[in-house]
Amino acid sequence: MQNKLVPISEFGLLGSSFYWDRHEDYGLTKAELAGVGVAGKEIYVSPEIIPSLTKVDNELQKRGWRLYLREGYRSEGMYKLLYKKRIAKFGQEITDKLLNMKNMPHTSGKAVDVSIWDEHSDSEIRLCKTGDGPESLIRGFYDESDDVEGQRCHELQEYLISLMLKQGFQLGIKNEFFHFNYRPEEWLSGETDG
Numbered sequence: 001m002q003n004k005l006v007p008i009s010e011f012g013l014l015g016s017s018f019y020w021d022r023h024e025d026y027g028l029t030k031a032e033l034a035g036v037g038v039a040g041k042e043i044y045v046s047p048e049i050i051p052s053l054t055k056v057d058n059e060l061q062k063r064g065w066r067l068y069l070r071e072g073y074r075s076e077g078m079y080k081l082l083y084k085k086r087i088a089k090f091g092q093e094i095t096d097k098l099l100n101m102k103n104m105p106h107t108s109g110k111a112v113d114v115s116i117w118d119e120h121s122d123s124e125i126r127l128c129k130t131g132d133g134p135e136s137l138i139r140g141f142y143d144e145s146d147d148v149e150g151q152r153c154h155e156l157q158e159y160l161i162s163l164m165l166k167q168g169f170q171l172g173i174k175n176e177f178f179h180f181n182y183r184p185e186e187w188l189s190g191e192t193d194g
């Protein structure tokens, strides 16, 4: 069974479970989600990563923004369910490109998917463009972008990544711009397997 987990809201952090909010888009029912441990919007993480998340949140607040969590702990059952649903929706190839079924990093409670919340407009800031598809979730997709919106996505992604790396997080092997594993002990070795 999972180590101790804590709800992020208890620590003043913002977030809302991505798959809870978007379940219909992925062909998920609330009953299916409840069956794999997702019973609402709340996000749970290992208490070990709370101080680092809070530091990133504090840094973003200087710009009128907030750290916005989209996922934290994910059970093995949830991984398996998502794998099935994502293959049905996107096909095998792109599913394998994005979902790390070998390591299942979110089962540790120390992996998070994050975004930025804008306090002024009270909405999530888009870090990739609508309609660019699953490939746009991989870091580097907008590096060579020649339109303003794409360049903005590139800058925001790199800014968020830099804040997270400073607090001991690393990107995972799938290289999604929003997925981070807490690995301060591997900071110097440069290893990454999540």
Ligand SMILES: [Zn+2]
Pocket (backbone or CB within 6 Å): 071, 106, 111, 112, 113, 178, 179, 180
């Ligand atoms: Zn993730």
